[in-house]
Amino acid sequence: MKSRSALLTFPKAVMDKPIISRLLKSCDVEVNIMQAFISPSEDGRMLAIFLGEEEALSGAFRFLEECSVAVRHPSRNVWLDEKSCVHCGACVAQCPSEALVLDPATLEVRLDEEKCTGCGLCVPGCVYGALESIGELLAAGGEGPVCDWREPGRR
Ligand code: SF4
Ligand code: SF4
Numbered sequence: 288m289k290s291r292s293a294l295l296t297f298p299k300a301v302m303d304k305p306i307i308s309r310l311l312k313s314c315d316v317e318v319n320i321m322q323a324f325i326s327p328s329e330d331g332r333m334l335a336i337f338l339g340e341e342e343a344l345s346g347a348f349r350f351l352e353e354c355s356v357a358v359r360h361p362s363r364n365v366w367l368d369e370k371s372c373v374h375c376g377a378c379v380a381q382c383p384s385e386a387l388v389l390d391p392a393t394l395e396v397r398l399d400e401e402k403c404t405g406c407g408l409c410v411p412g413c414v415y416g417a418l419e420s421i422g423e424l425l426a427a428g429g430e431g432p433v434c435d436w437r438e439p440g441r442r
Contacts, residue, residue, distance in 0.1 A: 290338050292321075292421065293348065294366070296357040297331035306354045314347040315339055322419075324370055332370065334421075364405030364421050367398040372417035378409045 297306070302325070307318060316339035323333040337344055348358050367387075374395045379387045386402035387409060389395070410418045 288338055289341055289344060290336050291344055291360060292334065292336050294359040295331075295333040295335065295351060296359075297325075297333070298355055298357075299328070299330055301355050302327055302331055304354070306351070306356060309354075310347055310350050314350055315343040316347045334366070364407060365398065365403060365410065366419045366421050367396075368417045368419060371415050372396060372413075373415055375415075378413050378418060381409045381412045383408065 310316070311318065316337050319336040319338065321334045321336060323331070323335075325331045325333075337347055339347065351358050374389070376389045376396055379389050379396060381387075382403075383406070384402045384404050386399045386404070387396060388399060390397060407420055410420050412418070
């Protein structure tokens, strides 16, 4: 059995559909939800670990994409939670790889995954909890699912 982490984005239009329930019925995979933000008024996000054989995993991700769910597999150890980030810029100077950049046009901070080395130095520096270690989230999987239903701004 293999495991793959995935960041899922559910468009507003499908938020009322039991997509994960249908996925579990139609695909031979297990889904360990690590963190989720679900709201009827905006796109939903979920970080989950999928367990299953390679073919079943591919089928599950294909099923999600056919349901209009965007599937991303985090390639680095750090995840910038765009819903929690207030773009204060405090993390930019902490990144030795210049992977965290403040866009002068939009005044928003973004994470350049190509430059990020996954060192994790930036994670403790964000008081808003917007920078998270994928490794730590995944390690928590051994203790069961951790679902975070808090709304942005309440962290
Ligand atoms: S320190 Fe946190 S809230 Fe501030 S810009 Fe960086 S990620 Fe966003
Ligand atoms: S994990 Fe390291 S390289 Fe990546 S954004 Fe954070 S400080 Fe920069």
